[in-house]
């Protein structure tokens with residue numbers, strides 16, 4: 001695509017696109033309102049969001065997929081289409097995405113380099129997947145370039161980075177013990193750029209588009225929690241917003257997946273629910289076009305939006321259970337204690353009998369003699 | 372260390388370290404006590420040992436009227452918090468999950484609101500115990516540093532557990548982590564402090580009763 005045409009395409013605003021796609025203004029405002037409420041912004045902000053989005057120019061987006069399973073992209077492309085959310089995605093100029101782009105080989109890499117040159121310092125970098133750094137990063141390469149080199153190169157010219165999914169945000173499954181490839185999250189490699197972690201395995205599509213909408217509207221990244229996640233979506237735990245919470249509070253728990261408690265919709269804590277320690281928007285935003293979320297389908301939360309959730313013990317064991325084998329520690333402990341106890345007792349006994357042997361009776365006469 | 376790493380650490384390696392110190396320490400001390408032995412009593416027994424021993428274990432658990440009149444506070448509060456601890460530790464469902472995992476046995480839990488109320492009562496009983504101890508000159512004189520350490524180590528799991536359940540004070544991972552850590556501190560202190568009375572007090576009572584029984588003294 002020639003540069004002039006390119007500029008022209010970029011000049012097309014969201015408003016133009018909406019009209020072209022036959023989306024009503026009413027539908028668009030509805031999207032703005034729901035984005036505002038999702039991002040915990042005041043309703044008074046809705047017109048500002050609408051105005052900003054309508055006039056926003058297409059920012060160039062480079063999407064890098066590293067050690068990943070494509071689940072994040074799958075999730076994103078399933079964001080309620082056709083909808084205004086998907087339009088937001090179309091609104092960005094996705095200049096490079098391994099899975100979605102038509103180009104391949106050298107043409108693909110050329111597209112990446114062109115996008116980088118033309119938008120130096122301005123493009124958004126989206127990353128999914130972890131980055132292997134062990135043995136020089138040889139465990140994952142694209143066009144002969146290691147992931148870590150490519151990330152460093154592309155990050156250098158980015159305005160901001162969105163780490164999509166738990167792998168890019170926290171290392172994910174690649175980072176799980178014993179981490180054979182030395183997988184790392186984006187934030188441990190790039191330290192001089194603003195990074196948003198949109199965690200989840202996969203993350204909720206609305207959350208990805210929400211962050212993009214925020215960036216398009218305000219030209220900056222949203223407020224983040226201490227793990228770099230947008231507070232608007234990760235400010236509350238699954239447990240805080242779970243509709244099964246009244247059962248938890250009363251102490252009514254399902255004990256297997258097909259007992260009476262499970263049929264009555266009781267709390268899934270005993271079946272391993274990590275909801276109390278998991279911060280994500282599933283319970284409010286829900287999945288599959290707002291249909292439901294895993295706990296609603298009867299399955300405990302795995303804690304997929306938290307760092308190292310793969311290493312937090314079985315998905316099906318309660319949060320209160322230690323992650324290591326305590327029974328073994330107990331048995332070995334009793335054994336060790338018995339041996340050490342016997343040794344201590346033997347020492348005490350020998351001291352006792354020595355004391356006894358050293359003890360001799362003293363008579364009055366003995367005392368008189370000694371004086 | 373992030374709150375998630377902290378929680379992973381107290382649920383993981385730290386818990387095993389605490390349990391190991393607890394078990395090894397308790398077993399060593401019990402064997403030491405039992406292996407100490409007693410000089411053979413050559414006198415002619417004037418009564419049985421077993422029954423008086425058992426009777427004493429129970430009888431000494433019930434305050435006699437004289438003692439009760441002298442220090443009603445100590446006794447009522449002591450009972451309250453001991454029973455409260457027993458209930459919160461053994462009948463809160465998440466705790467039962469833990470016992471089930473470690474020991475392989477489980478039992479029915481109590482409704483959470485009940486355990487919650489018991490926890491609050493225990494916390495206040497323990498605070499009252501401290502006030503009583505500090506205000507009563509004799510008790511204060513008899514107390515040393517260890518008594519206060521043991522008091523704090525017992526109170527902390529209750530308080531942190533209460534806060535964690537109600538999701539107060541800190542983000543949940545941190546609060547739950549602090550709760551588990553406080554239990555680990557309690558486990559580690561256990562074999563080396565008066566907390567050992569959990570194992571020794573009934574043995575000591577039995578021994579007293581048995582010795583009296585042998586001498587023909589009614590216990």
Ligand code: SF4
Nearest residue numbers: 239242267268273275
């Ligand atoms: S099902 Fe999970 S998230 Fe819902 S109340 Fe129970 S423990 Fe909390």
Ligand code: SF4
Nearest residue numbers: 280282301302303304
């Ligand atoms: S319910 Fe829990 S495990 Fe499931 S998607 Fe949401 S945060 Fe992840």
